[in-house]
Amino acid sequence: MKLNKLNSIIILGIIAIVGILVAQLLWTKEAFTIEEKKFSQKTHIALLEVAKKLYQGTNHDLPTENPIKKISNDYYVVNIDNDFEPEILEFYLKSEFKKMNLTTDFEYAMYNCQSDEMVYGNYISLSDKSKGKQSIYFPKHKNLVYYFAIRFPNETTYLFSSLRFWFVLSMVLILILLIYVYSIFTLLQQKKYSELQRDFINNMTHEFKTPLSSILIASNYLIKQEPIKKDKKLYTYAEIIINQSNKLNQHIEKILTIAKSDYSPLELNTENIAIVPIIENAIENIKLKYPEITTTIKTDSSDYTIIADSFHFNNLVYNLLDNAAKYCDTKPEIVIRLSKENQVLKLEFIDNGIGISNKNLSFIFDKFYRIPSEKSNEVNGFGLGLYYVKKICNLHHWKINATNNPEKGITLTILIPNK
Structure with missing residues (x-):
């Protein structure tokens, strides 16, 4: 219809x-x-x-x-x-x-x-x-x-x-017609790609999630068996299967979330939330994945609040911490700094990672973009983490930018207007 x-x-x-x-x-x-x-x-x-x-x-x-x-x-x-x-x-x-x-x-x-x-x-x-x-x-x-x-x-x-005016007007109308036809052609192409994307998401949900769920159920049952518990090597293998399956499940969920948000805009449930507790919660979760990580929160007040969606803001912080930890060739050290400047709350994530060349710095928020480097080849990912962060910032009408640190790593800065 x-x-x-x-x-x-x-x-x-x-x-x-x-x-x-x-x-x-x-x-x-x-x-x-x-x-x-x-x-x-x-x-x-x-x-x-x-x-x-x-x-x-x-x-x-x-x-x-x-x-x-x-x-x-x-x-x-x-x-x-x-x-x-x-x-x-x-x-x-x-x-x-x-x-x-x-x-x-x-x-x-x-x-x-x-x-x-x-x-x-x-x-x-x-x-x-x-x-x-x-x-x-x-x-x-x-x-x-x-x-x-x-x-x-x-x-x-x-x-x-x-009759110069008449001919100019005719040429303008011809140009408008050509632009209209080109726009319609582009619109139909985009519609076709959108339908293909939706079909791919539906197929991917069924083809990936169903067998992955079966693997996780079987692995969790397997690891609880006494013969497996007694055999240290088999127990380690079972743990590897479960951990890798959970990691794959996280990647699939991230792809599905991004693709779904592109097809239908994300709805934000905004409320007045305290920033520091959410950051501390994200730090606890990231330490489960990277026990060696060191994080420091620097703020002149622990009472800063913003109007935001708590679920997506927590994901935003977690993605930034995860991204900083993955792209670090030494022990990850992250400083989270909160400050207020001219009715704008500045939230900075300063890491000691491998850094990004200036020519690639402007592309890090693009979908599926991964910086060509040796570290990127070692780290699993789809280039969706920072794209998701940028999307959430845009939905909240915040500004985000990235700069290289003088010595090592980068600084990601989020500017949140104080409403």
Whole structure:
């Protein structure tokens, strides 16, 4: 049902944008036709005024029949039926075209009775872009003796330039359509990947958790048997099976938690909690995994409280301690410092681990990212611990950053606004 609704919205959106684009193109075409008619009308008026002025001071009257004939879109013939000078004609053409705001280049030619052919006049450049005499053919017109011809070689370009806004708008609509189609394609791809991820999680839950539970049940039963207890080697092997199974179970739970939170946002049950007791509880738990670890809490007050989800905050602290202990090539020593600066509570985790190069420091919070090093190859993990920490900080609207210590290790700092 949801998929059909999404498909309907996508199709309606594409139809709407294509419809708007087609309408825009039709309007642009109509606007071009109107501009072409306006140009033709202005040209007729200007040439008619030129013809009137050429008849002034002569014994001939302007004929009642329209002396202007449009041969093609950019070619006009004007019948004068009276002799005239090229210089006067050029002057009148420039002045009348200027009055009608016809600012495109033009060229003219006159009919020569003696040679019985069109004699090229001049190329008039009004745009200062294309000067110089052109060699364009002016065809001779029948049944006319005293006449001249006008050609606009750049008429189409001139009309297109006057419709610049329409073309820009059309290009913007085309760009919007392409962006929309690309966004829809990306959305469908992401939806496909999300469904694959969900199916993988469901399959992984069944395929991994079920046999692992059977292994743990069998191992716990096995280790309680008297023959196993009496045989030290068998008892050690049974303990290894149980410990490794529990470790694998923790990794699977972490993957499932992260994947589930990506598919559906985590819900926080925030409350006013004391920070120091939760940190102390996390330290006790981490010592069960790393008995050799040394942790120190430095704070000027044990009464600091924050508004947070106690469960996820405890996991956050545990992940930071676990990460610091794993990536240490000596005895892990971690200092947890609490301080207050400008209404912001600063929580720092300072370790003596192997440290991180500056070029990799900005990637440590990325999902599945593990720093390429010899220690990383020795330590089991999926690169989800710090990603989870970053996610919890973002949900609480806290800021977290990492910096290298001057001597050894790194410092992870969480800034918690005091509300």
